[in-house]
Amino acid sequence: MGMLEFDGQRYLDGRASDPRKLGWMCGAPPPADKRINREGDNFLEFPQRRWSLSHMREFLATVNVSRGEARPSPLDRSEKAADIDAITFVQPNERSRRFDEALFDTYTDGIVVLHRGRIVYERYFGALQPHLPHSCQSVTKSYAGTLAAAFVHEGVLDEGKVISYYLPELRGTAWEDATLRQVMDMQTGLAYTGDYTDEHSGVRAFGRAVGYRWRPPGYVGPQTLCDYLRTIRKEGAHGERFSYKCVDTEVMAWVMARATGRSFAQLLHERLWAPLGCEENAYIVVDSGGMPMVCGGLSSTLRDLARFGELMRREGEWNGKQLIPASVVYEVQKGVESEKCPNVPQPGCSYRSQWWVTHNELGALEARGMYGQRLYVAPRAEMVVARFASHPLLTNAGNDSITVPQMLALGRMLRA
Amino acid sequence: MGMLEFDGQRYLDGRASDPRKLGWMCGAPPPADKRINREGDNFLEFPQRRWSLSHMREFLATVNVSRGEARPSPLDRSEKAADIDAITFVQPNERSRRFDEALFDTYTDGIVVLHRGRIVYERYFGALQPHLPHSCQSVTKSYAGTLAAAFVHEGVLDEGKVISYYLPELRGTAWEDATLRQVMDMQTGLAYTGDYTDEHSGVRAFGRAVGYRWRPPGYVGPQTLCDYLRTIRKEGAHGERFSYKCVDTEVMAWVMARATGRSFAQLLHERLWAPLGCEENAYIVVDSGGMPMVCGGLSSTLRDLARFGELMRREGEWNGKQLIPASVVYEVQKGVESEKCPNVPQPGCSYRSQWWVTHNELGALEARGMYGQRLYVAPRAEMVVARFASHPLLTNAGNDSITVPQMLALGRMLRA
Numbered sequence: 001m002g003m004l005e006f007d008g009q010r011y012l013d014g015r016a017s018d019p020r021k022l023g024w025m026c027g028a029p030p031p032a033d034k035r036i037n038r039e040g041d042n043f044l045e046f047p048q049r050r051w052s053l054s055h056m057r058e059f060l061a062t063v064n065v066s067r068g069e070a071r072p073s074p075l076d077r078s079e080k081a082a083d084i085d086a087i088t089f090v091q092p093n094e095r096s097r098r099f100d101e102a103l104f105d106t107y108t109d110g111i112v113v114l115h116r117g118r119i120v121y122e123r124y125f126g127a128l129q130p131h132l133p134h135s136c137q138s139v140t141k142s143y144a145g146t147l148a149a150a151f152v153h154e155g156v157l158d159e160g161k162v163i164s165y166y167l168p169e170l171r172g173t174a175w176e177d178a179t180l181r182q183v184m185d186m187q188t189g190l191a192y193t194g195d196y197t198d199e200h201s202g203v204r205a206f207g208r209a210v211g212y213r214w215r216p217p218g219y220v221g222p223q224t225l226c227d228y229l230r231t232i233r234k235e236g237a238h239g240e241r242f243s244y245k246c247v248d249t250e251v252m253a254w255v256m257a258r259a260t261g262r263s264f265a266q267l268l269h270e271r272l273w274a275p276l277g278c279e280e281n282a283y284i285v286v287d288s289g290g291m292p293m294v295c296g297g298l299s300s301t302l303r304d305l306a307r308f309g310e311l312m313r314r315e316g317e318w319n320g321k322q323l324i325p326a327s328v329v330y331e332v333q334k335g336v337e338s339e340k341c342p343n344v345p346q347p348g349c350s351y352r353s354q355w356w357v358t359h360n361e362l363g364a365l366e367a368r369g370m371y372g373q374r375l376y377v378a379p380r381a382e383m384v385v386a387r388f389a390s391h392p393l394l395t396n397a398g399n400d401s402i403t404v405p406q407m408l409a410l411g412r413m414l415r416a
Numbered sequence: 417m418g419m420l421e422f423d424g425q426r427y428l429d430g431r432a433s434d435p436r437k438l439g440w441m442c443g444a445p446p447p448a449d450k451r452i453n454r455e456g457d458n459f460l461e462f463p464q465r466r467w468s469l470s471h472m473r474e475f476l477a478t479v480n481v482s483r484g485e486a487r488p489s490p491l492d493r494s495e496k497a498a499d500i501d502a503i504t505f506v507q508p509n510e511r512s513r514r515f516d517e518a519l520f521d522t523y524t525d526g527i528v529v530l531h532r533g534r535i536v537y538e539r540y541f542g543a544l545q546p547h548l549p550h551s552c553q554s555v556t557k558s559y560a561g562t563l564a565a566a567f568v569h570e571g572v573l574d575e576g577k578v579i580s581y582y583l584p585e586l587r588g589t590a591w592e593d594a595t596l597r598q599v600m601d602m603q604t605g606l607a608y609t610g611d612y613t614d615e616h617s618g619v620r621a622f623g624r625a626v627g628y629r630w631r632p633p634g635y636v637g638p639q640t641l642c643d644y645l646r647t648i649r650k651e652g653a654h655g656e657r658f659s660y661k662c663v664d665t666e667v668m669a670w671v672m673a674r675a676t677g678r679s680f681a682q683l684l685h686e687r688l689w690a691p692l693g694c695e696e697n698a699y700i701v702v703d704s705g706g707m708p709m710v711c712g713g714l715s716s717t718l719r720d721l722a723r724f725g726e727l728m729r730r731e732g733e734w735n736g737k738q739l740i741p742a743s744v745v746y747e748v749q750k751g752v753e754s755e756k757c758p759n760v761p762q763p764g765c766s767y768r769s770q771w772w773v774t775h776n777e778l779g780a781l782e783a784r785g786m787y788g789q790r791l792y793v794a795p796r797a798e799m800v801v802a803r804f805a806s807h808p809l810l811t812n813a814g815n816d817s818i819t820v821p822q823m824l825a826l827g828r829m830l831r832a
Binding site: 028035036039055057059060061064068071218224254258279281288 | 441444445446451452453454455471473474475476477478479480482484485487547633634640641642670673674677679695697702704705706707
């Protein structure tokens with residue numbers, strides 16, 4: 001059986017952990033050792049997550065993001081599969097890999113590559129299918145940041161206002177005197193820890209409050225997302241430096257919902273899913289008060305994710321309509337002064353309006369999510385890559401050493 | 417404020433309980449007194465359910481029933497709204513009502529009437545919208561019974577075989593020696609009580625095992641649907657008389673899943689949702705083992721429910737294809753000897769393959785679900801009525817005295 005080692009632990013490799021081979025959730029009912037359930041967050045474990053990330057709503061309460069009634073917008077094809085499969089690239093450790101093999105090594109569930117708006121490459125593995133929404137994890141944040149930036153541009157929101165202006169109920173919390181822009185760029189000072197592997201961290205407590213994470217019997221913590229946000233106090237200063245925090249996204253989304261009178265699911269429908277001509281309804285995890293988990297609760301099909309990337313590549317224009325102001329995209333592209341972003345996954349990158357800005361030779365923006373979710377928008381290669389994955393490691397640290405050179409090599413090849 | 421009395425209790429009437437007026441789940445987050453949640457089955461209470469029945473997956477784990485990729489089949493229109501609104505009918509208590517007023521009196525969320533396959537009447541109220549799936553409750557059973565009867569006709573299932581032939585794990589339970597046909601027609605003798613209002617009844621214990629009903633803290637009962645079914649013992653004889661029991665539907669559906677190797681959601685997709693050209697994906701509640709709640713877990717749009725009714729009216733034929741064998745429909749039409757069906761909601765009706773057979777002048781079949789869900793297929797009037805509702809009373813007893821003469825009057829008018 002193929003195995004790979006990460007951080008000193010051994011895991012089934014990409015082929016051996018294929019959920020179809022492992023038989024997860026097969027049978028009526030599935031036998032006990034093939035069953036995946038919520039208890040103890042079993043569904044989020046590896047290799048169970050190779051199945052679960054394509055089936056999130058079978059575990060969680062969710063609300064639809066409707067695509068509306070129009071026909072899907074066509075994504076034309078100019079297949080370059082053989083050429084792309086054969087791309088070879090070199091990792092920082094000087095190991096060289098082929099593109100097609102790297103898909104297994106990154107536990108890819110699906111990947112679609114657009115070049116000049118046409119599908120040049122598309123693959124599905126394991127549990128994922130073209131019509132099936134897959135968890136976007138924190139890629140959700142980039143959808144939300146884009147909408148928030150659009151509302152700022154349109155004057156619906158004022159990025160210079162403090163959060164308590166929009167949400168009086170956050171007076172006395174960390175966000176009382178944080179500006180909306182600071183929150184959008186995650187430049188806040190919070191008494192909050194973001195370590196996903198620590199049961200006692202803020203982000204895990206947040207997950208339990210939302211109901212995304214399992215609540216142990218006797219749980220007495222906050223019952224909703226908003227209740228949890230009210231418990232966070234200030235630590236340090238706002239506006240000094242970027243630090244990655246789910247709760248900032250939730251506060252930003254809460255401001256949007258309050259100011260527009262519309263839920264995030266409605267906003268995604270009106271501003272993106274319907275006008276983009278998405279193929280399938282998406283969905284988003286909701287808490288027990290019906291509030292969506294905007295930091296990572298969205299599930300979308302791969303192609304619909306690629307459509308969003310293509311919208312960003314086209315600077316907000318789609319079939320002659322400006323869905324997102326072009327200046328929103330320009331501003332994201334500019335990023336943030338690098339000295340404000342010391343803790344970033346790639347040297348030189350920055351975080352702006354919930355996007356990772358690479359400042360690399362392809363001018364690439366990235367939306368990144370746990371377990372390897374990635375939307376890579378590379379204007380200088382006229383390329384968009386949407387990838388879903390279910391990596392054994394939570395963070396992208398496990399696949400960045402492959403994904404970063406892989407995307408660069410792909411972009412260089414298409415640009416050539 | 418308009419009030420109505422049922423069983424000695426007063427409730428907001430159809431207009432006053434409109435969830436938009438009551439503001440349920442409005443706000444970000446909704447204020448505490450406008451919030452609906454799962455705890456203690458709050459979402460199933462009245463008037464909360466006027467909102468919840470159009471939003472079931474925002475509370476529960478669900479799996480999609482995919483419509484596939486084809487364009488929806490058109491439902492042409494020949495509006496007769498004014499004529500139908502003005503229909504007047506007389507109830508058993510000699511009270512006379514207008515059709516349009518009766519919609520409020522039955523807490524209707526939506527109603528669509530097809531005549532010769534064309535929409536002649538369509539209305540939505542409260543939380544329901546054309547694209548939004550609404551809980552079908554036990555109307556789900558009739559979908560399942562139709563598929564099971566089709567598999568019997570096709571030789572995939574043998575209705576004379578005992579359940580333990582298909583499901584060895586039910587040896588030692590009530591169903592060990594019940595035939596599939598007895599289960600399909602609910603002519604089994606079980607130590608099981610079906611009183612929805614009694615916390616300690618079988619059907620409530622079943623609901624907690626599935627995870628549809630709230631599990632109180634410290635719950636130690638069965639964790640899945642199948643685990644619960646294994647606890648049911650025989651009481652009395654099989655094949656003697658009809659008695660309405662959710663668990664028979666679950667056993668029938670389990671047999672179908674085992675014999676076909678496909679989940680109920682897949683079967684609905686392949687046999688009905690895709691070939692009927694349904695407009696929207698449906699969804700179904702699943703338990704913690706991924707098994708669908710076939711006795712009442714389906715949510716569908718109103719028009720897609722009407723399409724299923726129209727398929728039954730056309731004796732299984734749809735655009736030149738026989739989706740369901742015509743003999744399945746004929747056999748349901750025949751019903752069951754009335755002496756075997758002493759406990760039925762309407763005198764003279766019987767229960768066959770999970771359909772209510774009225775044996776009335778319109779030759780009507782009915783699929784019926786809690787709180788007023790109804791699919792009424794009246795071949796002699798070339799009429800199909802799909803209605804969703806959220807009545808204060810669990811059973812249809814609260815609305816039958818209106819609905820039965822209302823459907824008859826409508827059928828007579830269209831037939832004329």
